[in-house]
Each structure stands twice: as structure tokens, then as C-alpha cells.
Amino acid sequence: MINKNNSQRDYNMDLLRILASLMVIVIHVSAYNFLDIPTKSIEWLSYDMYDSIVRSAVPIFLMISGAFFLNDKIQNNLKKLYTKNIFKLFLVFVIWSFIYATFCVFTKRIDSNNFLGSIIAGHFHLWFIPIIIGIYIISPFIYRFVKNSDEKIFKYFLIIFISATLLKTISYLQFLPCYEYITLFLGLLPIDIICKHYSYFILGYFLYNYDVSKKFTKTIYILSVISIFLCFIGCYILSRYLGYNNSDLMSGFSIFTVIEAIGLFLFFKNHSFDSKSVFSKRVADIANCTLGIYVIHMLVLYILFDCNLIQIRSFNTILSVPIISILIFVISLVIVYLIKKIKFIGKWLF
DSSP, X not given: OBOOOTTSOOHHHHHHHHHHHHHHHHHHHHTSSGGGSOTTSHHHHHHHHHHHHHTTHHHHHHHHHHXXXXXXXXXXXXXXXXXXXXHHHHHHHHHHHHHHHHHHXXXXXXXXXXXXXXXXXXOGGGGHHHHHHHHHHHHXXXXXXXXXXXXXHHHHHHHHHHHHHHHHHHTTOTTSTTHHHHHHHHTTSOHHHHSSHHHHHHHHHHHHHBOOOHHHHHHHHHHXXXXXXXXXXXXXXXXXXXXXXXXXXXXXXXXXXXXXXXXXXXXHHHSOOOTTSHHHHHHHHHHTTHXXXXXXXXXXXXXXXXXXXXXXXXXXXXXXXXXXXXXXXXXXXXXXXXXXXXXXXXXXXX
């Protein structure tokens, strides 16, 4: 049974969007030295722990987009879809790719000969923007699918998606007996057809618009906590087995990431927030800055680290990762908020 009107502002989802932005920053802060530190060290284990907790950030963004983007107002106006949504994101990608390429040449992170290629490819963390542009382009087809689906189709999709991500996760476990034969068999299955970013987009729509039983929700909450622990332990075991730091189990289509994303999404969906409070206005303002925070936070991180204003290893990493992440989030938010006040510039930058 459909239970939501996604034409109205949902402050719970605003809060989730803000949290996902912070989670992205935690990923990049904790991953900064992830590959260069011995697996046995407490420092590496703390990075592994934080990464395991926050890896569902991008899937959550995709799910929120699916929840609100697949509606009549947007999908029945293709001109607006392309001019307002797709074209704007394309400009954001080009502008920020240029900014990062310039910065990376200036700071000698890349050679000047790679300047143009860097603009075309985009800075590594901007990969999400071309993905969401592609999903927006095919969203009218997705919209027709979800609009003509019912609760049975939703349950079928959920089972297929979770099953595919479980098989995908098994393919990462290189320490399993007869691993070569397992991967040979899994290679015959259409796992990668299902494990695509548009699946999160569809999942977000279904989870937001359909009732989910309390029993299923409680089960997902419990599995989410277990998934964080298993991801943490699994990455450690896999890295020790391979002899180098490995984060495959944190990938976007790991069963652990999927369960965590569903758990967080349902938690925020099911907990009411007073939309009439003064705080709600601030939440909405911050949520409107999340795209800007996403694109600018790596620049803030580079400047802080390059100028030695702060370093992850300056103090205990169990404390430094969240503290530095929050600091970068706040600085990015302030910069984006102020730039957005300059209407013409803010309109195209974020």
C-alpha cells in the first residue's frame, strides 16, 4: 500500500541527506592513509571501523533521489528534466572538474600534461555526478516501471536485488575453498545486470512509497548492526589473507553496504520530525547545501592537510577521523552557504 506523498518536503529525509554528506567526508578522511598503513596497526583498524560504518553514504543519496525524483511533476516534463536537472548537474561536473584539475596541477598532484584529461575524467570523488546524470536520463523509463508496479513487484525486486548483492559479496571472499570454481559459476549469473546504481534509485522509491512491516524493519535494523561488524572483520581477514589492504567488502554492492543503506533509510523514514519547529528551517537550509558540500569537501581536505593545519595522524585516529570529518563538513557548509547567497555564482556552482 502506498503511504507517502513525495511532493511535500520531508525533513526526515533532509536529515538523512545531511548525514550522508558527513558520511562521504568520513569515507575520504579515513581512506586518506588506508592503503599505506600495516593491517595489524590500531590506526588501520580504526580506519576500517569507520569505513565499515559509513560506506552506505552514496547508496543513500541514490535512494533519496529515487524517493523524490520519480514523481509526476518531474517525469511528465522532459524539457524541465533536461534543462533544470540534467544540464545543471553537467555544468556542476564540468566546473568542478576544472577547479580540481587546476588545483591538482598547481599543487603538483598531477602533471600539467594531464590537465585536459583530468577535466574530462573529473576528480575521483565526482564520479557520482555522471552516474546520477545517467540515471536521470533513463528515469522516465524507470518511472513507468515503478508506476505500473505493485507491492508484489516491490517484494520481488527486493529479493532479487539482495540475492544478487549477496552473491556479489561471495565473489569477493578470495579465502574461500575452491574460490576459482565459485567465481567461475558466479560469472555465469546475471549479477552485474542487477547490481547497478539505478537499482538503489528504484529501491529508494519502493521503500519510501510502500509500507514496510515492523517485523521486516526490526530485522533490518539488527542485520545493519551485524553487517557493520561483519564488514569490519571481513575486510581485516581479507586484507591479511591477500597481504595488502583490501576494501572490496565495502563496495557499493556488497550485501553489508546494501543492508546498512536500507536500515538507515527505514530508520529516518519511520521517525517523525517536527516540521514546524525553528530547527526544521535550519535542517532544510543545510540539506540544500549538500551537493555543494559533496563537491567542495575534498578541496577543503587538501588545503587543511597540505598547509599542515591539521593531520589525521596528529592524534589518536579513533578521535581524529570523526573530529576532522566534522570540521571539514562545517567549513564546507559555511563556504557553500555563503557562495549560494551570491545568486548567479551559487546557482551554477552548486
